Amino acid sequence: xxxxxxxxxxxxxxxxxxxxxxxxxxxxxxxxxxxxxxxxxxxxxxxxxxxxxxxxxxxxxxxxxxxxxxxxxxxxxxxxxxxxxxxxxxxxxxxxxxxxxxxxxxxxxxxxxxxxxxxxxxxxxxxxxxxxxxxxxxxxxxxxxxxxxxxxxxxxxxxxxxxxxxxxxxxxxxxxxxxxxxxxxxxxxxxxxxxxxxxxxxxxxxxxxxxxxxxxxxxxxxxxxxxxxxxxxxxxxxxxxxxxxxxxxxxxxxxxxxxxxxxxxxxxxxxxxxxxxxxxxxxxxxxxxxxxxxxxxxxxxxxxxxxxxxxxxxxxxxxxxxxxxxxxxxxxxxx
Numbered sequence: 001x002x003x004x005x006x007x008x009x010x011x012x013x014x015x016x017x018x019x020x021x022x023x024x025x026x027x028x029x030x031x032x033x034x035x036x037x038x039x040x041x042x043x044x045x046x047x048x049x050x051x052x053x054x055x056x057x058x059x060x061x062x063x064x065x066x067x068x069x070x071x072x073x074x075x076x077x078x079x080x081x082x083x084x085x086x087x088x089x090x091x092x093x094x095x096x097x098x099x100x101x102x103x104x105x106x107x108x109x110x111x112x113x114x115x116x117x118x119x120x121x122x123x124x125x126x127x128x129x130x131x132x133x134x135x136x137x138x139x140x141x142x143x144x145x146x147x148x149x150x151x152x153x154x155x156x157x158x159x160x161x162x163x164x165x166x167x168x169x170x171x172x173x174x175x176x177x178x179x180x181x182x183x184x185x186x187x188x189x190x191x192x193x194x195x196x197x198x199x200x201x202x203x204x205x206x207x208x209x210x211x212x213x214x215x216x217x218x219x220x221x222x223x224x225x226x227x228x229x230x231x232x233x234x235x236x237x238x239x240x241x242x243x244x245x246x247x248x249x250x251x252x253x254x255x256x257x258x259x260x261x262x263x264x265x266x267x268x269x270x271x272x273x274x275x276x277x278x279x280x281x282x283x284x285x286x287x288x289x290x291x292x293x294x295x296x297x298x299x300x301x302x303x304x305x306x307x308x309x310x311x312x313x314x315x316x317x318x319x320x321x322x323x324x325x326x327x328x329x330x331x332x333x334x335x
Contacts, residue, residue: 004038005215012070033239044216046230059185101176105188107168166197238295245323
């Protein structure tokens, strides 16, 4: 493993279809199919793509809410490298939870309505047996002030229904950060919030990453949010990463046809602007036992049957400096 905080190699998740007691499954949904990426300390990787492409499944595997079907994930902490597949005991999982946390998409559903803000945020400290009760109260108050819920005393013993959506999401962020994790999976944490609140929550997450040296996997379908939040962007389609590059490089110089189609769908704040038609065709290919060829073949405007249809899905190749693309027909650019 390099100096990366998180490194995923050939990560895979398959769900059996029509499995029964008397017959093993022969059909599988390829939710995540052999993806590779790494995230450096203090950096953010944006995982973008349309609904159903495997973004959330990837994030849930990284925090061990789902078990991997195949592949390997390594987490580096204090010079030690932890292989997620080797975590088998409750004590190892408990230690892992102190290093890796997740911010869920829906702040309304991710909290127990019968618990106060203090109970919600302090529960990880209780589970990890960190500090005394007064020390926990002090740490919760400090973190509430840090996420902008001030004065902390007025929020500590409120219930979720007494908070706005933005305030609930700030509580969710505080809950994830209370145990000082080094890696956080953020699953569209601002998609349920009003536009006026999104920027403040995103700014908060950026500041906390800089202050606490936290690495993020930021899952989103919004390229504008990914540009604001992330150092690098990985574009995902039907369980495969089709393009991976630094944020500004990917947005200014998209190479994969799917990435170009995503960017062409981004709204432009000009009522006179006439949007050119999106060139991709057809509908989403089924993810049940997909053919080994390129996943984007059926919708690709530049696909060739003798190359794209006759070969396996293309591997990620460096087509430009630190710009990786999974496409046989994209030429390498000079350095």
